[in-house]
Amino acid sequence: MLLLWPRFVRLSMLPAALIAVVAITVCGHSGCGAVRALMAGNATGDLGRWLSLSGTRFPGESDEGVVHVARQLENLRTYPAVTAADGLTLKGLYFDLAEARMYEVDAESGVARPVVQGI
Numbered sequence: 259m260l261l262l263w264p265r266f267v268r269l270s271m272l273p274a275a276l277i278a279v280v281a282i283t284v285c286g287h288s289g290c291g292a293v294r295a296l297m298a299g300n301a302t303g304d305l306g307r308w309l310s311l312s313g314t315r316f317p318g319e320s321d322e323g324v325v326h327v328a329r330q331l332e333n334l335r336t337y338p339a340v341t342a343a344d345g346l347t348l349k350g351l352y353f354d355l356a357e358a359r360m361y362e363v364d365a366e367s368g369v370a371r372p373v374v375q376g377i
Contacts, residue, residue, distance in 0.1 A: 281347040282334060286327040288354045293326050324352050324361070328368030
């Protein structure tokens with residue numbers, strides 16, 4: 259598991275951190291206060307500054323959490339260490355709290371599809 263926290267990890271550390279990583283999963287959820295603060299222009303503190311770096315623009319009626327996860331996946335693909343990492347998988351997951359349902363966010367299209375799991 260690779261956990262990036264803005265106060266402790268700088269982007270310059272990313273290439274070294276990818277040595278043994280086989281997957282990076284970006285997660286988001288409905289009603290995220292941090293994303294809503296970003297949308298309102300009120301993102302402050304370490305987390306707010308980190309989220310602001312995403313450059314995410316939220317289209318009118320869309321689900322902001324899915325949009326943000328898709329944008330983070332897009333951002334990850336801009337890092338040379340990520341594109342050069344052999345066999346690295348990028349995944350996006352979005353949890354809708356009201357539905358109690360997990361969605362996989364397609365890294366290319368940004369489309370969210372329900373995760374179906376057999377019992």
